[in-house]
Amino acid sequence: MKIETQDSGSTKVVVLSGDVDLGHSPALRKTLMELMFEQRNVVVDLSAVTYIDSSGIAGLVEAYQMSRRNGTRFTLAAIADPVRRVLQLARLDRVFSIVETVADAVK
Amino acid sequence: MPTSIDTDPPASHLDLIVEMTGGFAQSHDVEATLRLGLERITEQVGAEAASLFLIDEETGELVCRACLGPANVQGLRLGPGTGIIGRTVDTDKPQLVRDTRRDPDFTNAIDAATGFVTRSVLCAPMSVRGRKLGAIELFNKRSGQPFTLTDSRLLQALAASSALALINARLVAGLAEQEALKREVALAAEIQRAMLPPPQPPHSPIHGINLPARGVSGDFYEILPLADGRIAFAIGDVSGKGMNASLLMTKTASLFRCLAKREEGPGRVLVAIDSELQETGLAGMFVTMVAGVLEPRTGRVVLANAGHEPPLLWRQGHFTPIEEGMPPLGIAPEVFADGCPESVIDLDGGTLYLFTDGLTEARTADGGMLGADGARSLLDTFAAMPADERLQAVASSLDGVGSLRDDVTVLAVEDIRLAASGAFERRFPARAESLSRIRAAIGKVTRELGCSEDEARDVVLAVDEACQNIIRHAYRGGIGDVIVHVRREEDRLVIRLMDFAPPVDVSKIHPRSLDELRPGGLGTHIMRSVMDQVQFLPPPTGIGNLLQMVKRIGGP
Numbered sequence A: 001m002k003i004e005t006q007d008s009g010s011t012k013v014v015v016l017s018g019d020v021d022l023g024h025s026p027a028l029r030k031t032l033m034e035l036m037f038e039q040r041n042v043v044v045d046l047s048a049v050t051y052i053d054s055s056g057i058a059g060l061v062e063a064y065q066m067s068r069r070n071g072t073r074f075t076l077a078a079i080a081d082p083v084r085r086v087l088q089l090a091r092l093d094r095v096f097s098i099v100e101t102v103a104d105a106v107k
Numbered sequence B: 001m002p003t004s005i006d007t008d009p010p011a012s013h014l015d016l017i018v019e020m021t022g023g024f025a026q027s028h029d030v031e032a033t034l035r036l037g038l039e040r041i042t043e044q045v046g047a048e049a050a051s052l053f054l055i056d057e058e059t060g061e062l063v064c065r066a067c068l069g070p071a072n073v074q075g076l077r078l079g080p081g082t083g084i085i086g087r088t089v090d091t092d093k094p095q096l097v098r099d100t101r102r103d104p105d106f107t108n109a110i111d112a113a114t115g116f117v118t119r120s121v122l123c124a125p126m127s128v129r130g131r132k133l134g135a136i137e138l139f140n141k142r143s144g145q146p147f148t149l150t151d152s153r154l155l156q157a158l159a160a161s162s163a164l165a166l167i168n169a170r171l172v173a174g175l176a177e178q179e180a181l182k183r184e185v186a187l188a189a190e191i192q193r194a195m196l197p198p199p200q201p202p203h204s205p206i207h208g209i210n211l212p213a214r215g216v217s218g219d220f221y222e223i224l225p226l227a228d229g230r231i232a233f234a235i236g237d238v239s240g241k242g243m244n245a246s247l248l249m250t251k252t253a254s255l256f257r258c259l260a261k262r263e264e265g266p267g268r269v270l271v272a273i274d275s276e277l278q279e280t281g282l283a284g285m286f287v288t289m290v291a292g293v294l295e296p297r298t299g300r301v302v303l304a305n306a307g308h309e310p311p312l313l314w315r316q317g318h319f320t321p322i323e324e325g326m327p328p329l330g331i332a333p334e335v336f337a338d339g340c341p342e343s344v345i346d347l348d349g350g351t352l353y354l355f356t357d358g359l360t361e362a363r364t365a366d367g368g369m370l371g372a373d374g375a376r377s378l379l380d381t382f383a384a385m386p387a388d389e390r391l392q393a394v395a396s397s398l399d400g401v402g403s404l405r406d407d408v409t410v411l412a413v414e415d416i417r418l419a420a421s422g423a424f425e426r427r428f429p430a431r432a433e434s435l436s437r438i439r440a441a442i443g444k445v446t447r448e449l450g451c452s453e454d455e456a457r458d459v460v461l462a463v464d465e466a467c468q469n470i471i472r473h474a475y476r477g478g479i480g481d482v483i484v485h486v487r488r489e490e491d492r493l494v495i496r497l498m499d500f501a502p503p504v505d506v507s508k509i510h511p512r513s514l515d516e517l518r519p520g521g522l523g524t525h526i527m528r529s530v531m532d533q534v535q536f537l538p539p540p541t542g543i544g545n546l547l548q549m550v551k552r553i554g555g556p
Helices: A025-037 A054-070 A081-089 A102-106 B011-026 B030-045 B083-091 B109-114 B149-195 B242-260 B266-280 B371-381 B387-399 B432-448 B453-474 B522-530
Strands: A002-008 A011-020 A041-052 A074-077 A097-099 B047-055 B062-068 B095-097 B121-128 B131-141 B206-211 B219-225 B231-238 B287-295 B300-306 B312-315 B318-321 B343-346 B351-355 B408-414 B423-429 B481-489 B492-499 B533-537 B545-552
Touching (some): A002 A025, A011 A025, A011 A102, A025 A054, A041 A054, A041 A081, A041 A102, A054 A081, A054 B453, A054 B522, A081 B453, A081 B522, A097 A102, B011 B030, B011 B149, B030 B062, B030 B131, B062 B083, B083 B121, B121 B149, B131 B149, B149 B242, B206 B219, B206 B231, B206 B387, B219 B242, B219 B408, B231 B266, B231 B408, B242 B266, B242 B287, B287 B351, B312 B371, B371 B387, B453 B522, B453 B545
Parallel strands (some): A041 A074, A074 A097
Antiparallel strands (some): B047 B131, B121 B131, B219 B231, B231 B287, B287 B300, B300 B343, B312 B318, B312 B351, B423 B481, B481 B492, B492 B545
16 A cells, blocks of 8 residues: 655645555554644545555544544545445445545545 | 601692692693693602603503603603503502612613613502503602602602593593584584475465474475476485485485476486486485476376385375385486386375375374374374365374384375365465455455456455454454465355454454444444355364355356
């Protein structure tokens, strides 16, 4: 897994790629939590994710919950198929704010 | 003149005795100490010259190892019984000769050769409990007087303690030599075992184990992947024990590694090894050996046997010995003149076992030998385990029984094609770092077993989540392994995950309620969503938890 962060105006874009599994989800969680403490609006670009499991999803859920408390925006963008499958299984596809492209989220 | 001078040694004599015996006890170079001692005695007694002779144990001659005075006789050799010193050694008693002219044993040959004039001699034997080592001889008191009884007692005391020091030093040197030899043997054994192949990865079709008896071994085995995907292997046993057998074993193993890559087929490899061994000459030693090549893609094995125990083919609980073979290697050049026949075996989902006679000759609990039947039933007992585990289990059940008389070496050659065995089983360390390898393996296997892409993706997810639970909740961050077993039973894919952690309280594992939005607890829900059945089964002995997941596949 690789994590890259980019600024897009006031929004932070987190670009994830590769396999997000138990070995890597702690790093994802740490990145997201730091951004939440900074009260940033965050878009997670999931287009290059090849695999995600419940531990990776858990990091997204936790960030989503904090953003709601903070009143910031937390958006998932460009969801790759493996991510969509797991979100569907967990029925979280109805919970997250999901957009087609990163551009949709930051405009 | 008061007689007390002769009977009570002066205090300085006692000091000398104490000083010198202390010196002997501490010294590592006992001959250097003896020479120093000789100087002190000479000085103390006031002699003009002195020499120390030790017996050459091979010839019985007396050899001068140290001397003081005007004539240098170091290295001088005297025949047994020669002169006053010879008499001293023979009688094992000190000799006090006040006037050499009156002693029949005195030989003036040395005086004649050196120009020294010997008037008076004092000589004391160096011996311990009748074991004669040599003697110390003093010549002429500087005062011109003859030696006295006091001088004699002093010299006798010093000569006796010198003898004791010398014996001790020789014993210590002997022990050190034995220790060095022992270390050499241990080192040779270590080098030899380092030459055995390292443990193979769990999915390798060939696994080997060597259970060393004490000392240097004559057993060896080799597992050697060839460039075209085939795997060459060999097992062998060198006749005899000790260093020579060990060197021959090392040589044969090296020859195999070199020739297996060059010669086509195990028969030709054995012929080539035999011819190399004939050239060097083995002095009555010989080598029994099986060489083979496995083609993992087809499960086909080609074997050649030179005088070794017939390999056993195990298939569905039955053993078939592969009897065809030749005499051992290294017997005579003409034995392999017409080549070496090969057997072709299709494993067909079975396992080929090769072993040395250490296995069949291993002791059982009742003191008898394991024998061929015992070896078969032992291999069959652990048939359900993965091959590497199975060999370990066989080894530890032998090791537990008692001391091995001989090395035990066993090689298992398996058909790992799924089509043949219908099942996949592999062991992984239960760590987050293993998950990507587990996913890759499960993805491959499920597709091979007929899952669609979507089914394979879901099964991979379920297995990953189940492994996560094992890592996080069963081992709780501790160290352990997980065995992943996948097989197809008609339209059902059956997956079993086995760990070695303490049993998990199943009642505490709930699929999470999805209305309750919180991280964690999601994995079990995912597993239940994608699989048709997820349940913990009573684990077999030795297994901590056994989780079974079943999914119907190939449906509409």
